Each structure stands twice: as structure tokens, then as C-alpha cells.
Amino acid sequence: KNQVEQSPQSLIILEGKNCTLQCNYTVSPFSNLRWYKQDTGRGPVSLTIMTFSENTKSNGRYTATLDADTKQSSLHITASQLSDSASYICVVSAENAGNMLTFGGGTRLMVKP
């Protein structure tokens, strides 16, 4: 069964600090992995997308890494801002599965001043 597990479930950090969110998946055969940011009361917005050949991808202060061998991904947020407070969702798609995606449960990040 395809699954995506994220940790931690929730995280509180102080403004300006860095943090790393984890994603483990069992989706096979792997096609690509996305990180989404979902602000409270809003729809998810894509941050990054990586295929199996990509190890790292950055989007501003967000850097995602992918280890296709261990089936792990991380999202590193640098110099956090209050606006980073949101849920971060890891989404994995399987090869030849069209647009069928497996969603992780998300990590709720709260950045405090």
C-alpha cells in the first residue's frame, strides 16, 4: 500500500531559526515528490517538485532534498518568518499512475516572534 509519513506532526520555532521537516514514503514505483504549503483556511500551494534524479531543489528559503534509495525527503526552512506558519504537506506520485497522488498528513509549523 502506498503511504507517506511525515514528521514531526507539529513544530514550534522562534522567528529567524531554521527547521527541517521529514517525509518517508513507500510509494512505488516512484515518479516524483512535491512539497506543498497550506496556510490556515487556504488551499495547498506547491513549493517544490523533484523527480528521482534530483537530490535537492530550492525555492527561496525553502530547500527540499530527496534520497530515492532510502525513500526519504526533507524540507529545510532557513531564517524562518512568521508567514512560514502553515502546514507543510509531502505528496508522492507513482510512475504510470496518471495524476494519482498519495498525501502525507502534514507537519504543522508555528513560527513565534
Added chain:
Amino acid sequence: NAGVMQNPRHLVRRRGQEARLRCSPMKGHSHVYWYRQLPEEGLKFMVYLQKENIIDESGMPKERFSAEFPKEGPSILRIQQVVRGDSAAYFCASSPVTGTGGSAGANVLTFGAGSRLTVL
């Protein structure tokens, strides 16, 4: 480009009434997906549609829920005889034509802002 438009943003229904949620995909997108998000939980897949076709409805409850994406007009998620447990945020996403061979572009999903259903 107005993005994925969902309406209503908020809907209140009494138990036993019907709820209709509408989703207009992005211009040029022919695939629509519906997801449900219960409070404090992650997104759960419900149904995947193309114009006039249901591709995958494996996440849809067997009763009271239906979805359509007609040739003209928005996609509609219909919930009949709503119960309190149906209270949730319902998100619609759209994508362009599916690619092949695991192309990352095949999975470009753009989400709407969601419709929040409250059943009294």
C-alpha cells in the same frame, strides 16, 4: 488567469439537506480532483474526473456522494442528506492533460481555496 475557483467558500446546511459544491478548473486544465479535509487532518482523495468521465472514485463514500464534470460548466460535488460528519473543507484541484513516463509535469496540481461545509 483566475486559478481554480471554488464556490461557495462557506456553506451551512441542516442535517438531511443537500450540499452542492462547485469547482471551475484553471483555463486549459481538463482534469479535476476533489479532496476532503477534516479538521486537524490531512487531505483525503475523493474522486478524479475528466470532462464527462469519472476516472477514479475510489475515495468517494459509497452512498450520498456523487461528482460530475460536464462538458460545459464547472465540476460539481454533490452530497445528499448531509450528516454532521460531512462537515469538512472540500478542496478541488485541477491539472492539464496527463503526461506519460512519469513526467513531473503530469502532476502539476493547482488547488482552489476550498469550500467549507458546516452541517448543523
